[in-house]
Amino acid sequence: MGVVVLGAGGKLGQLLQPIYPGAATWLTRADVDVLNSAALTQVLAGADAVICLAGVTNTSTQPMALNTTLARAVLDAAATAQAGRVILFSSAAVYGHTPSPLHEDGPAAPVAPYGFAKLEMEEMATAHPHPNVTIRLGNVAGADAILGNWKPGFTLDTFEDGTTPRRSYIGPNTLARVIHDLTRADTVPDLINVAAPGAVEMGALLEAANLAWEIRPATEHTIANVTLDTARLEQVTTFHPQDSTAAGIVADWRAAKAAQ
Structure with missing residues (x-):
């Protein structure tokens, strides 16, 4: 049956659907309610893999807490439908203020409700x-929050x-x-970190995009560096130098x- 993508109506789904390099069935909430177990099981029947963007x-x-509820519903339905591997989306937010580089086997120390919720989903x-x-x-x-939410007068923490x-x-294509x-x-x-190897300054991204920004003094709460260790990911996929610039x-x- 191929790949089934759930939650295709969200921001990430809309960004990825036109550029996804393989065949896939993209489903929004209007197509199937993830919390309707019978309907979800039916659409997942025989799927080779399931990508769950719903959250x-x-x-x-x-x-x-709905993050865990939705993920559990997808895993339960996939099991009943005898579908293949399910890919779930957590976030670097689970690391909180942990010093970089951030490895999957290292400590998770979320500081906000979103990070705690994603960590709970991971444990489930x-x-x-x-x-x-x-x-x-x-x-x-x-x-x-930088390129996606830019508008005139945009400010950025600066040390x-x-x-x-x-x-x-x-990048979306990557x-x-x-x-x-x-x-x-x-x-x-x-469990796997997903990002291009290394890290970039947020200001450098805005400059590369020719988007003007104003200085906002960094505070004691500003995290200077969040760099994910991608060694585990690099055993599965290949990156090019420009992917990290x-x-x-x-x-x-x-x-x-342009593809949208």
């Missing part, structure tokens, strides 16, 4: 008998030395390729926008 974001007014998935892999996703260009926060990023590879790999770790990430984002 609650950190800006949602819905209960954060680890205990679930159906094959699954949970992605700890870094920032996705275009679905982020005294003039630098801006460094974050692990990934992410689509990575997810496709994760659906096809013979073996995949249960501000210019390359912006070019990837613009190509994805």
Whole structure:
């Protein structure tokens, strides 16, 4: 049957669908209610892999616990339907203020409800008998707070030395390729960081995109560096040097926008 993608109506799903490199069935909430077990089991019957984008974001007014509820529903239905591997989406937010580089086997120390909710979802998935892999996703260009939410007068935390926060990023096309590879790999770790290797300054991304921004003094709460260790991911997929540069990430984002 191929790959089934759930939650295709969200920001990430809309970004990825036109550029996904393989055949897939993209389903929104209007197509199937993830909490309707009978309907979900029917659409997942015989699927080679299931990509679950359905979830609650950190800006949602819905209960954060719904992340675990939705993920469990998908895993249960996949098991009943005898579907293949399920890919779930967690977040780098589970690491909190843990010093970088951030490895999957290192400590998770979330500081906000979203991070705690995603960690709870991870723990449920680890205990679930159906094959699954949970992605700890870094920032996705275009679905982020910088490129995706830019508007005139945009401000960015800046440190005294003039630098801006460094974050692990990934372009939409690169992410689509990575997810496709994760659906096809013979073996995949249960938990895996997903971002391009290294990190980029947020200010450098805005400059590469020719988007003006204003300095906002960093505070004691500003995290200077969030760099995901991608060694585990690099055993499954291949990256190119430009995937990790501000210019390359912006070019990837613009190509994805043009495809929409």
